[in-house]
Amino acid sequence: MPANALDIDGLTVRHGDVLAVDGLDLRIGRGETVALLGPNGAGKSTTVGAVLGLLHPAAGTVRVLGRAPADAVRAGCVGAMLQHGGLPGEARVGEVLHLVRGAYADPWPLADLVATTGTTGLLGRDVDALSGGQRQRVLLALALAGQPPLLLLDEPTSAMDVEGRRAFWTTMRDLAARGTTVVFATHHLEEADAVADRVVVLAGGRLVADGPAAQVRSAVAGRTIRLPSGRLPEPLPGVTGATRQGATVELATTDVEATLRALLAGGVPLTDLEVRGASLEDAVLSLTTTGGPR
Incomplete structure (x- = not known):
């Protein structure tokens, strides 16, 4: 079994004339909780897209649990909550969960899944009637439906209130304790400081810092x-x-x-x-x- 959940070597991604990721090298071990930080345009979402096989790099390689990204996704090794993820309309939450869980040979048991993600009371709710925070919890349940060893999150708490964000990160800690590798991009730096084992800072598509939050903070004198x-x-x-x-x-x-x-x-x-x-x-x-x- 591969030692790392994620191996990125020399990743370079272009969007037209824009160099979005510039020769990124990154290793993420199994079971780590890692925050991807940086301003808008730093390359965080592009990196997540490349890991999911949604983008074709101009150069470099990405290996997810020893596999090519598309192969890892097809094998159910990766769950993802993307910043602009959507849900099918005119359906109930329970119906959507049933549909997605049916795509996996060994889905997460429903009772444990909804308890873990805080969606127990939402199964009979129409998807179109969900609040922003409720939609995020349902999207998390869908991302976890196949019990993936790697979870990718892009701004996962953007629509949540303070209570919802606290509950969400409690869930992330529980997942990490079970051995799930969690990689998340966020602008809520206090969340990264409190939750992540390690922070990776990107700027202009390049890696500018990588280490525990305390180590990154120490880079600023005074x-x-x-x-x-x-x-x-x-x-x-x-x-x-x-x-x-x-x-x-x-x-x-x-x-x-x-x-x-x-x-x-x-x-x-x-x-x-x-x-x-x-x-x-x-x-x-x-x-x-x-x-x-x-």
Whole structure:
């Protein structure tokens, strides 16, 4: 059995004159939960499309569990929720699930499938009457109907409220615990930070960072000190910028200890002071605007 769920070597994809993915090399091991991050046009959805065999690369290879993408999909090895996925109209949820499960030799048992995806109460509902979040849960159930070892998600929580997103990621953690490899593209970076074992950052179709979220965050130097707005002593060592937001001020500093000592010596009350490192959002923004390491 292949060691990796996904092997991508030198993947290059063009959309007309646009180079969407530029020589991408990526390995994803079985059972990993991996977030694909980057701005619009970074190549995330194109990469997902190539893994599903929906796009023909100009160069490079993609192997899914040791198979060509189309072969892996036909064998039921891959489940997918695409950003613009649709459902057939004039049908009930239970009918659609029955149809899709019937395409697999060993479908996920219905009772467990609907319990896992939170669709138990939706089986008798007309597809056209579903809310955005309910449609996403049904699409997840369809993606999992064949018990695929690899699940690809493209902006899976875009139509969900906060409660729905929390429930969705609880389901993803349960799937990962069962050994499912989960690869998802998202703009919700707090989700990636909380859920992913590893984040892969793309910019301009190229890989600019790959590793645990903490490692990617560490690529951004400095810290931020947040405190109630008021008169500040000058100069403040290490401070590279200050931003006032209502009743608070944020100080960007390259030497947090020196800045804190100066604030204390200047008589600034340290009540409600907060010190934090770079967020994943800060890191991704920095990496994708500067180009980052190749």
